[in-house]
Amino acid sequence: MTPTLDVLRSHRSIRKFTEQPILPEQLDAIMAAAQAAPSSSFLQASAIIRITDPALRQQVMALCGDQAYVGAAAEFWVFCADFHRHLQWVPEAQTGFAEQLLIGAIDTALMGQNSLIAAESLGLGGVFIGAVRNHPAELVTLLGLPKGVVPMFGLCIGHPDQDPEPKPRLPREMMFFENRYQTEQDPALMAAYDQAVLHYYQTRTGGNKSMTWTGQIGATLAKEARPYMLAFLHSQGYCLK
Structure with missing residues (x-):
């Protein structure tokens, strides 16, 4: 086994953090790792909003179901698919296609995973927050996200204050x-x-x-989640064609 494989196989979601800040050199290393992620057609269709203002963090936390770790983690980043940048520099670019949502989502997810792996390799921990999609229109206003930018997920990063066991994965x-x-x-x-x-x-x-896994899936997929999502994506310029 290699140190990289050890980090990957020992992943746990961390939801309790100490008050210790993350060092600037650690932040720089995590950001560099995020940017090193693969990018479809080199479009680099992502943006990351680092929430450092305490009052803003509390507002974002409220939109994320008041999950305490969103406010308590040393760092909270919002990962977005971003095609606004492309239109800004190349106004004649053709956007609005469903495939571009997939590209933006995949690029952004790869950046998020690189970020978390980098953090874990430094002895830090984190958890992804899908609840940034609970109130996407409000979050767009709060963070000043222009058309073409869609919040995909959040990421808490900090020094772990718990040591949970890894969840068992499917055979x-x-x-x-x-x-x-x-x-x-x-x-x-x-x-x-x-x-x-x-x-x-x-x-x-x-x-x-x-709860069993099949029981959890039955509860999670018993109804449509976030039924407003398609209309929101349309409003941000995605999946129009």
């Missing part, structure tokens, strides 16, 4: 296929995985949460 046989997608899967594998997830939640919460 490899259920995710890695050779040549063709495998539609028929072993029910026994899923049953065993459900028990592993149930044990994880019971242990992590002291028995306050008892």
Whole structure:
């Protein structure tokens, strides 16, 4: 094993942080790692808003469901897909296509993952915040995001004040296929995985949460999440064609 693989395999979401700040050289290293992520067609279709103003951070936290770690982490960044930059410098550029949303989302996700891996390699921890999409129109106004910029997710980064166990992942046989997608899967594998997830939640919460993976998926996918999203994307100039 290599140190890089050790960092990748030991990932845990950290939601409790100390008050210790992140050093400037650490921030610089994380930003450099983010920018080193691959970019489709070299479009570099992302922007990152670093929230340093305490009052603004509290407002953003409120829009993210008042998740305390959004306010407590040493750093909170909002990762955005960004095609405004392209129109700014090349006004005749053609935008609004659905494929561009995919490009922006993928580019931005890769930057986010690079950022977190870099932070973890420095002994820091973090957690991604999908709740920045809870009130996207309000967040656009709050952060002054122009048309062509869409908030995708947030990232808390800081010094960990907890040491949770890694979540058990799906059996490899259920995710890695050779040549063709495998539609028929072993029910026994899923049953065993459900028990592993149930044990994880019971242990992590002291028995306050008892849920299997399939139970969690059933609850999460019982209805449409964020039904306003397509209209919001249209308002920001995405998926128009």
